[in-house]
Amino acid sequence: MENLRYTASVEKWDTFEAVLPGFQDGNPFKDYTIYGVFVSGNERKTVDGFYDGNGRYIVRFMPSFEEEYEFTIKGTFSSEEYRGNFKVTPSSEINHGPVRVGSHLHLAYEDGTPFHCLGTTCYVWTHQSTSLQEETLKTLSENAFNKLRFCIFPKHYIYNFHEPISYPYEGTPCDSSGLNEDNIVLFGDNAIPEGNHWDFQRFNPVHFQNFEERIKDLRALGIEADIILMHPYDRWGFSHMSPEEEAFYLRYVMARFSAYRNVWWSLANEYDLFFHKSVADWEANAREVYTHDPYGHLRSIHNCLEFYDYSRPWITHSSIQRIDLYKSSELTDEWRLRYNKPVVLDEIAYEGNINQAWGNISGQEMTRRFWEGFVRGGYPGHGETYQHPENILWWSHGGSLHGESPARIKFLAEIMQQTPGSGLIPVKGEWDEVVGIADNGAYAIHYYSGFRPGFRTFSFKDNHSYEVEIIDTWNMTVENAGTFQGKFKITLPGREFMAIRIIRK
Amino acid sequence: MENLRYTASVEKWDTFEAVLPGFQDGNPFKDYTIYGVFVSGNERKTVDGFYDGNGRYIVRFMPSFEEEYEFTIKGTFSSEEYRGNFKVTPSSEINHGPVRVGSHLHLAYEDGTPFHCLGTTCYVWTHQSTSLQEETLKTLSENAFNKLRFCIFPKHYIYNFHEPISYPYEGTPCDSSGLNEDNIVLFGDNAIPEGNHWDFQRFNPVHFQNFEERIKDLRALGIEADIILMHPYDRWGFSHMSPEEEAFYLRYVMARFSAYRNVWWSLANEYDLFFHKSVADWEANAREVYTHDPYGHLRSIHNCLEFYDYSRPWITHSSIQRIDLYKSSELTDEWRLRYNKPVVLDEIAYEGNINQAWGNISGQEMTRRFWEGFVRGGYPGHGETYQHPENILWWSHGGSLHGESPARIKFLAEIMQQTPGSGLIPVKGEWDEVVGIADNGAYAIHYYSGFRPGFRTFSFKDNHSYEVEIIDTWNMTVENAGTFQGKFKITLPGREFMAIRIIRK
Structure with a gap:
């Protein structure tokens, strides 16, 4: 001994x-x-x-x-x-156990506490300088996000041409000099450049040690680590290992990280951009994960252009990237019905001003998409892609947030916390509103999105009193409109992004 | 003699x-x-x-x-x-003949002048007081709208409970006292109230005389009169005549109004809310119209929940009400392809602040829908429904405009007029932009809708020079960005509602 x-x-x-x-x-x-x-x-x-x-x-x-x-x-x-x-x-106050699928297609911690998931994305924040990693943690500590998506492998993509601080394997990378934003080279499938020399049988423990320290940092902040096991934005060949090498890698990751309660597994980011891999390959990887994770952490896989079949038994929740240019979280309730699993909206575009429409929506639109997703019973996800003099974009590198949505997402988190039960359940309301209910209908939020009703009328056939509040989701105010019975009319300011909350007394 | x-x-x-x-x-x-x-x-x-x-x-x-x-x-x-x-x-300067279907699914006057259709809606403006009718004409004269949708029959609907100034038939209406916004009674199908006494064999010439004066007033302003022949918002029974009575009515209308070059025929507004009528009934009415209009004016029929089959031979153009809560003119190019006819977007919701989402979008959203429709090769339509102390809403009664979109639509009209040929033809651009071209591609508009790219890059393989302009569709500015060749980058302000116009020199 x-x-x-x-x-x-x-x-x-x-x-x-x-x-x-x-x-x-x-x-x-x-x-x-x-x-x-x-x-x-x-x-x-x-x-x-x-x-x-x-x-x-x-x-x-x-x-x-x-x-x-x-x-x-x-x-x-x-x-x-x-x-x-x-x-x-006994578990301490912040520790509610791992997140599980709870009732009504909602998420909950193992101790039963609802998990009102509000994700964000910093794909390769653990591969940046230590000071930038610390800054990211500070930013997270000041915001309401409670799930973070990030990758084990480094990322080769626009704004991501510099080398990571460490590599997952022993070896040496290809020459990356000359790669920059003015000379963008993205390697298509089967086109990993020459010059990489890796031993896919020997991991680099330093890489994993830092990674797990960050998992623990997030755990201390009450943030779930949604770990992306594979991704296609690659110049090193990590997306082109053999099935045996991938299985070897996945078992190592399961052995190292599974015992952290806050991990989730994302089999891949944009799995459908691995053009050399078939669904059978992903299913084989999924088998490695669910066989070698002794705790049954949440598991999913994230799409680019085409959804994975989220109804497959190993998948615990949908991990959705919107596939329509205009509609994203508006479809949350449809996806709940289609897959009968919690809907996690991991990419509904990011607040920012970069070239691509996946990264240049306004803070108002990001916030609107959050409310659509929330009221429809799903879990919206954030990201931020503002151009930055040093090319530090939250979406990949972490750092600081610059946008207008994070404050509104913090406000939304407070509203979420006030929801009775596990979360909102979408129900059919009027054709031109979004309605989610809780507590068997005793609690309801009517959300008006980009529409601007100057008033709304309600009609209850019972004898209960209803407390009505007007929520301005953008200006972050909750105003008590009074207590009503039967048929009544609520005056609204005729602005966008308003909601009405109705609570039965 | x-x-x-x-x-x-x-x-x-x-x-x-x-x-x-x-x-x-x-x-x-x-x-x-x-x-x-x-x-x-x-x-x-x-x-x-x-x-x-x-x-x-x-x-x-x-x-x-x-x-x-x-x-x-x-x-x-x-x-x-x-x-x-x-x-x-010879025809005078304002007179280009009736509007026809031109080339590339665009509209053009009979003399070949492109008709860049920008519609608006005042359903029953001719049934209001003379002073209000005059005010409507004055407002129209100050704006860019060149098509107006309006009804021959009076309208019974929210904000429309008062009696019209005249009726189309000899007879007396049912009692309407007690009908008002606080006591809304809408009559469902087969529920026309008792007390109407009309002779459907005897028209009231005064009603039609006023109506045709207004057609002539519009003609003098260069505005097409998109006449709605039937509509379901009724308490008088005009939506419930027998097929023979309808045919008699349609022949009278054709005989009276066909000789005005600026008339279009809309067989019905929201045809699918006439629950007692079948497609065969509408086809019979269409036959009356195309048989008895000697000039072949434009003909269509407008939906509520479900599109009419616009591919039917008698239909000259789609007259579309959007059927999705979120997407409207974004689908213009799809509808062009589906029906192979000009797409006239008669209802893509109205700027305003009334209760219903069809009437409470912002001026920005109305303007955005216009640009989506224009760049995608269609013809967007406007309406305005702001709450008003005297319940005078442009959408039904005309009067004055209060919104923010009409000035932007005027700006759009100028841009439309600058289009070479008959209009823009939608083409596939990048996945996250809307592109319309003219002049065989020598003229292109790239529209970014609600997205906010901070820059865009373009790459031309030819040796031509390209003049680039940045259009701010909301702030109504056109800024020259320079002349370029080959591959070049255009910096944008990272705001919503921007477009780039590229003209080959």
């Missing part, structure tokens, strides 16, 4: 970690196995460990019960077998 | 009129016939006349050639037969 170090006490849904010495000869990533068996009164799990370099092996585990656990760590990594035990304490 | 009065000289496409005495006994609308035969070197037409009350019969004729015409007027209306001749002079 020499040299075993492990967490003696851990709170429920936090991460137990055991660090152990092991063989360093050959290729320890590949040549040796390590796994842990965890047993408590209520659960019994076998989880993979992984090699962390320098003769260090690690086994992580996320306990789900407040009780004593015993563990045994075995494998070919060592001639020793390791045993121990630890105590699981 | 006693008592015949007629126009001795008339300009081409203006209206020749002969007024004659005839029998007054029985029901002259029904019991007697009258028709005129017109013969010149180039044409030979037989046209119906009509009874105008007080023993007056009228025959009207629109000549299409500058030459001498002879006419003979016959029928059972008189024991006399009348003959005469008149001279047709």
